[in-house]
Amino acid sequence: MKSFCIYCGNSKPEAHQICGSCFVIPETHADLIYSIIMCYSTDDPHLNFLSIGEIEALCEEIMKGNKMEVSPQVFEQAEEAYSAVRSLESPQLIHKLAKISSPIQMIIFALVLVGFIFGT
Numbered sequence: 001m002k003s004f005c006i007y008c009g010n011s012k013p014e015a016h017q018i019c020g021s022c023f024v025i026p027e028t029h030a031d032l033i034y035s036i037i038m039c040y041s042t043d044d045p046h047l048n049f050l051s052i053g054e055i056e057a058l059c060e061e062i063m064k065g066n067k068m069e070v071s072p073q074v075f076e077q078a079e080e081a082y083s084a085v086r087s088l089e090s091p092q093l094i095h096k097l098a099k100i101s102s103p104i105q106m107i108i109f110a111l112v113l114v115g116f117i118f119g120t
């Protein structure tokens, strides 16, 4: 999975994480959706909203100081996918927590996930 920062156009580890180049975290709902759009996975091509070429073109625009623009359809698709993931999260979360044996690890894991889900 490749992710790109919607603020500076550099690559970063995860869509919702802090950018290592500009240290900005996507905080608003819209920015989070844009960050998801700026992800590209070669393993799961069905998860991609744009081709890698389109994402790279957007990165170039961001690097030039322009605002990234995507079609409303793409934004809507990403938003739907994001809410689907959110509604699916609960059973998976319980499943994941059941696998973690250390209570401290479990608390940290839960806090991180809660932060990700509700930290808008």
Ligand SMILES: [Zn+2]
Residues within 6 Å of the ligand: 005, 006, 007, 008, 009, 010, 019, 020, 021, 022, 023, 024
């Ligand atoms: Zn950045």
